[in-house]
Amino acid sequence: MAIKDYIRERFFPHIWCPGCGHGMVLNGLLRAIEKIGLDKNEIVMVSGIGCSARISGYVDFHTLHSIHGRALSFATGIKMSRPELKLIVPMGDGDALAIGGNHFIHAARRNMDMTAIIINNRIYGMTGGQHSPLSGYGTMSATSPYSNIDNDFDVVELSVAAGASFVGRTTTYHTKQMTDILGQAIIHKGFSVVEIMSQCPTYFGRKNRLGSAIDMLEGFRKNTTPIGSKAKQKDPDLIERGIFVRKKMPEYCDEYDKIIKRAMKGN
């Protein structure tokens, strides 16, 4: 199936700014879905609020544009009530980890089969460029005009600690790797997290003098390296890309089926 068969052309053009990474993530995601060969009817996409959340409107799946930070909670109800559906949950960094942080760690702990995509552009774009929990110390934003003193999360470490059974990271520069990791995350049985470092040239880029979208993409190439590379040993500041965790763990819906069997037997 062609990529355009997965989108709702009726609702284009999209609302994202020129140079935004969200369209690149959408592209990578649809290529991954096409490669796996999933039926559109078996996919439910649940999003929260923010620039990232608008992805759900543009794809021809069952789509739920929910409320800020709670996408994973809605997704949990859908998956639990109809486990045969494939759940894909794209979120922004603020959506997933500030307002939605609690739901995120508990979803990871529960290990229900769904894919959480954290599109990390280190800023609240929809509201005009305020710092997020992933902006990091020393960055500039509309709400840190004298420089940010909030420390950031490491999404990978957080996800691993919370118990996610699949954790990956990539960037919008590394489009082939993005499609590959997203595909493996969707196939993975359990809670999978993919952090995609993405550019917001309009706010994060402008406020932090990072140049154009192309300059920011170039930055992802320079500042990241495959997991365990020699370059990382030389320069510990490089951010690693790849699949950090992939393990078999009891999946929540499967476990609940056992509970049903036990309850029906009367013990």
Next chain:
Amino acid sequence: MNENLKFIQGNEFCVEAALYAGLDFYAGYPITPSTEILEHMAKRLPEIGGKFLQMEDEIASLCAIIGASLTGHKVMTATSGPGFSLMQEALGYAIMAEIPCVIVDVQRGGSSTGIPTHVGQGDVMQARWGTHGDHAIIVMTASNHQDVFAITVDAFNLAETYRTPVILLFDEVVGHMRERIFIPAKGEIPLVERLRTSVKKGVDFHPYLPREDGRLPISDFGEAHRYNVTGMVHDMWGFPSDNPKIAYGLVRHLVDKIENNTDKIARYKEYYLEDARTILISYGSAARSALHVVENRRSRGESLGLLELQTLWPFPYSLVQEKCADAKYVVVVEMNAGQVLQSVKICVDRPERVFLANRIDGVFITPTDIRNILRLIEGKGV
């Protein structure tokens, strides 16, 4: 002994009623005095092949049941005041996206954390206006266990009929009290099932284009039609829109589908109203004490009557006006600072004749409390 006859708590009976109504998905979070609902659901749902989730908070609980409702299930969550406050944003979402669900609020005493193990009825206005923006809502209550059963089943039926969340505003006394109950036979209370679209696969389906009667057939997530659901103002496709005409039409639809059916949604009970000179208006557990006073005074030949409201919102203004038309005094009996009192004053012909008999200290209102107010009104002193 009849096996359908039992002696159980109101909270537990509410669970049985929900199962009777066809519930097969529940998500919740522990909070006094509603926790027994959560516990019984955890035990009962897997026994019938249903699904139970204990979520990380009340926000996630309501969001999870909204998700499950979209796949075609009858769903519920239960909480008390603090948890109900947390649910308000998702409640507005369910109203906006027109997703049927039932939310039980077993009210405790006081605001904020209040007195968790004591009784109160202070959430009447939160149930009405807790979520932001113009909207209509259905809020129901009951004063005894048999009514808890009937009203709970009713709540599921109304949620399906109007594609809306329905709030069951119970209280600590009704939730925790044990009473003899009888479970109706299957089929005794009619059930309303979800109205699903007849639009065939491959034909354009407009998820948010109401029929002429205002009803909105649904297609379950996972079935033939793929569409968008959003909390934003949306067009007939379910896609966000800021078109003023669409915004106006949507708000009117959401309000009118309920407010225009106030008479159909109004549930109430009346006792000795025909010739009543003094009418008590009450609801929930407070109505038990009110009824006691009315029956006591009737036995002495005094013309008292009771109007027990079971639908609080949409408020049955014309019903109350009609029932109170000939009353010398109207006394609203409730366990808050006068939340239903305001609505009664709005609709009766002589608001200066409307009085309040209440308690706001977490203690159940007694017949003596009500009698003292009646004596004051009648100029007899306490």
